[in-house]
Amino acid sequence: MTETGADGGQERVSRVVTGLGVAALLVLACGIGGYVYVQDAAGAAASADLRSTATIQADSVGNWQSQLSAQTRLLSAASPVENGDEERIKRYLSATSERLPGTVVAVHYVDTRDRPHVVTASTDDSVSGRTVAGVESDWEPVLQRAMAPETNDTAVFHTASSHDRDGGRGMTFGSPVPGRDGVVLVVGSIPLPGTRPVSGTAVFDAEREVVFAADADGNSVGDDATDAGLTQARDGRVTTTGAGGRLLAYAPVPGTSWVLVSAAERSSLAPTAARAGHALWLLTALSLLSLGVLAVVYRRQTTEPLDRLRRRVRAMGDGDLNVDFSTDREGEVGALYDALADVQTELRAQIREAREAEEVAEQSKQQLQRQNQRLDEFASTLSHDLRNPLTVARGHVELLSTRLSDAESAGVDTADHWTHVEKLEGSHDRIESIIDDVLTLTREGESVDETEQVSLEDAAQEAWANVDSGDATIEITGSRPIEADRDRLLRAFENLFRNAVDHVGDDVTVELGTLRDGFYVADDGPGIPFEEVDDIFEYGHTTSDDGTGLGLSIVRTIAEAHGWRLYVDTTYEDGAMFVFADVFDRGTAASEATAIERGETDD
Numbered sequence: 073m074t075e076t077g078a079d080g081g082q083e084r085v086s087r088v089v090t091g092l093g094v095a096a097l098l099v100l101a102c103g104i105g106g107y108v109y110v111q112d113a114a115g116a117a118a119s120a121d122l123r124s125t126a127t128i129q130a131d132s133v134g135n136w137q138s139q140l141s142a143q144t145r146l147l148s149a150a151s152p153v154e155n156g157d158e159e160r161i162k163r164y165l166s167a168t169s170e171r172l173p174g175t176v177v178a179v180h181y182v183d184t185r186d187r188p189h190v191v192t193a194s195t196d197d198s199v200s201g202r203t204v205a206g207v208e209s210d211w212e213p214v215l216q217r218a219m220a221p222e223t224n225d226t227a228v229f230h231t232a233s234s235h236d237r238d239g240g241r242g243m244t245f246g247s248p249v250p251g252r253d254g255v256v257l258v259v260g261s262i263p264l265p266g267t268r269p270v271s272g273t274a275v276f277d278a279e280r281e282v283v284f285a286a287d288a289d290g291n292s293v294g295d296d297a298t299d300a301g302l303t304q305a306r307d308g309r310v311t312t313t314g315a316g317g318r319l320l321a322y323a324p325v326p327g328t329s330w331v332l333v334s335a336a337e338r339s340s341l342a343p344t345a346a347r348a349g350h351a352l353w354l355l356t357a358l359s360l361l362s363l364g365v366l367a368v369v370y371r372r373q374t375t376e377p378l379d380r381l382r383r384r385v386r387a388m389g390d391g392d393l394n395v396d397f398s399t400d401r402e403g404e405v406g407a408l409y410d411a412l413a414d415v416q417t418e419l420r421a422q423i424r425e426a427r428e429a430e431e432v433a434e435q436s437k438q439q440l441q442r443q444n445q446r447l448d449e450f451a452s453t454l455s456h457d458l459r460n461p462l463t464v465a466r467g468h469v470e471l472l473s474t475r476l477s478d479a480e481s482a483g484v485d486t487a488d489h490w491t492h493v494e495k496l497e498g499s500h501d502r503i504e505s506i507i508d509d510v511l512t513l514t515r516e517g518e519s520v521d522e523t524e525q526v527s528l529e530d531a532a533q534e535a536w537a538n539v540d541s542g543d544a545t546i547e548i549t550g551s552r553p554i555e556a557d558r559d560r561l562l563r564a565f566e567n568l569f570r571n572a573v574d575h576v577g578d579d580v581t582v583e584l585g586t587l588r589d590g591f592y593v594a595d596d597g598p599g600i601p602f603e604e605v606d607d608i609f610e611y612g613h614t615t616s617d618d619g620t621g622l623g624l625s626i627v628r629t630i631a632e633a634h635g636w637r638l639y640v641d642t643t644y645e646d647g648a649m650f651v652f653a654d655v656f657d658r659g660t661a662a663s664e665a666t667a668i669e670r671g672e673t674d675d
Contacts, residue, residue: 234284542578
C-alpha cells in the first residue's frame with residue numbers, strides 16, 4: 073500500500089472512528105436525556121398520585137368528622153336523653169349502641185351539675201360511674217366548652233388531639249343536652265384508608281399542632297412538613313413539597329381547619345422510573361458496544377448513516393418520541409437502529425404507564441367525590457326532613473301521656489286513649505328504626521354479610537301488615553324461599569307497597585310473583601311515565617308533595633347490597649312492575665318471566 077493509499081486508508085478509518093465516536097456520544101446523551109425525561113414525567117405523575125391520595129384521605133377524615141359531629145348532636149338531642157332520667161338514658165344508650173356506625177367506639181352521658189363530673193350512663197360498662205378525670209383527662213376541655221353559658225345547644229366540640237383507643241387512634245366529640253345539665257360524649261375511632269405507597273400520614277390543626285398521626289411513621293411527618301405547604305392547603309390548594317428522599321402532599325380536610333399531610337418515599341412513588349432508567353442504561357451500554365464492534369470490523373464509510381442516526385437520536389433526546397428508527401440496513405448499524413427503537417418503545421411504554429396511573433388516580437378522586445356528594449345529600453334529607461319532625465312528634469306524645477296520666481288520676485277512663493298513645497310510640501320507634509337502617513345502608517361498602525332462608529310470601533305478608541294499606545289488597549301469585557337479610561327484605565317490600573298505595577290509592581291491588589331468576593312486585597295503577605323511569609330510583613326524586621324521595625332509593629340500595637339487579641319493566645302495560653333479577657341461579661326454574669327476560673321484545 074502506497075503512503076498515499078495508507079494515508080487515505082487511515083483517513084477513512086479516522087472518519088469512521090470519528091463518526092462512531094460522535095454516535096457513541098449521542099447515544100450516551102440520548103440515554104441521559106431520556107432518563108431525565110422519564111424521571112421528570114414519572115416525578116410529575118408521582119406528585120399527582122400522592123396529591124390524589126392525600127385528597128382521598130382528607131375527604132375520608134372530613135366525612136368521618138362530619139359524621140361523628142352529626143351523630144353526637146343527634147344523640148344529645150334524642151328525647152330519652154333530653155327528657156329521661158338516668159335509668160332511661162342508660163337503657164337508651166344500650167339499645168342505641170347496636171345501631172351506631174362502626175367508627176363509634178363508645179357513647180357516654182356526663183352529669184355536669186356537680187364536680188367532679190361523673191359518667192352516669194355509658195355504652196361501656198367499665199366507664200359508667202367513674203369520674204371524667206379518671207377516664208380521660210382530655211375530656212375536661214370539651215366539657216368546659218359545652219357547659220359555657222354562651223354555648224348553643226346545637227354546638228359540637230371535640231378534643232384538640234387524638235388519643236390511644238384499642239390499639240388505634242380516637243377522638244372524643246361532645247354536645248350539650250338541651251334543657252339539662254348534661255353533656256353527651258361520643259368516642260370515635262379515626263378511619264384512614266390505607267393506600268400504597270404512603271409511608272406516613274398526619275393531620276395538623278390551625279396552630280400546626282399534630283391532631284393525630286395515622287401510623288408509626290406519621291410522627292416524623294411533622295418534622296418534614298413545611299409552613300408554606302400547610303398555608304397553601306389552608307387556602308384550599310393541594311400541593312406537594314420534597315424533603316430529602318421523601319415527597320409530602322398537603323390537602324385541606326373538608327369542614328375543618330385541619331390539614332392532612334401524606335408522605336411517601338420517592339422510589340416507591342415511581343418504581344417504573346427506576347426500571348426505565350435501568351433499561352435505558354442497559355440499552356445505552358449495548359449501543360456503545362455495538363459501535364465499538366463497528367469500529368473494529370467495518371472500515372468503510374459510515375458517516376452518512378451515522379449522521380442520520382445522530383439527528384434522530386438528538387430529536388428523541390429533545391423529547392420527540394415519534395422519530396422513525398426503521399432501517400433496511402443489516403449488520404451492526406441495523407442492530408444499532410433496532411436497539412434505539414427498543415429504547416424508544418420502552419420510553420413510550422413507561423410514559424404511557426405514568427399517564428395511565430395519573431388517569432386512574434383522577435378517576436378514583438372523582439368517584440369518591442360523587443359518593444361523598446351522594447352521602448351528603450342523603451344525610452341532609454334524614455337530618456332535616458325526618459329527624460326534626462320526629463323529635464317534635466315524640467314531644468307531643470310525651471305531653472299527651474302526661475295529660476292522660478293527670479286525667480286518669482282524676483278518675484277519667486282513658487284506656488282507649490292509652491291504646492292510641494302506645495300505637496303512636498310504636499310508630500315513632502318504627503320510624504326511628506327505618507332511619508337507622510337507611511343510614512346503615514348508606515355507609516361506604518355496605519353489603520349483606522349474613523343471610524337466611526326467607527319465604528317471599530311470608531315476608532310480603534308481614535310487610536303488608538306493617539303498611540297502612542286501607543282498602544288495598546295484595547295478591548301473591550308465586551313464592552319460593554330465597555337467601556336474604558330478612559329485615560332489609562321487609563323494608564324493601566314495605567317501601568314498594570307504600571309507594572303503590574301513595575301513588576295509586578287505597579283501591580290498588582299489589583301483586584307479588586316469581587321469575588326465572590328473581591321476583592317482581594307490580595300494581596294495577598297508571599304505571600310510570602317512560603321519561604321518569606331513569607330518575608325514580610335517584611335520591612330525592614318524588615312526585616308527591618309529602619314525599620321525601622327516599623323510598624325507591626332505599627329499595628335499590630337494599631337490592632344492590634344483596635347483589636341483585638333492580639329495574640322497571642317498561643313492557644308491563646297493566647301498571648308499574650319492579651323486577652328483582654339475579655336473585656337465583658340462571659339454571660334454576662321459576663314460574664314466570666317478564667317479556668324482557670323471555671326475549672320477546674325488539675329493544
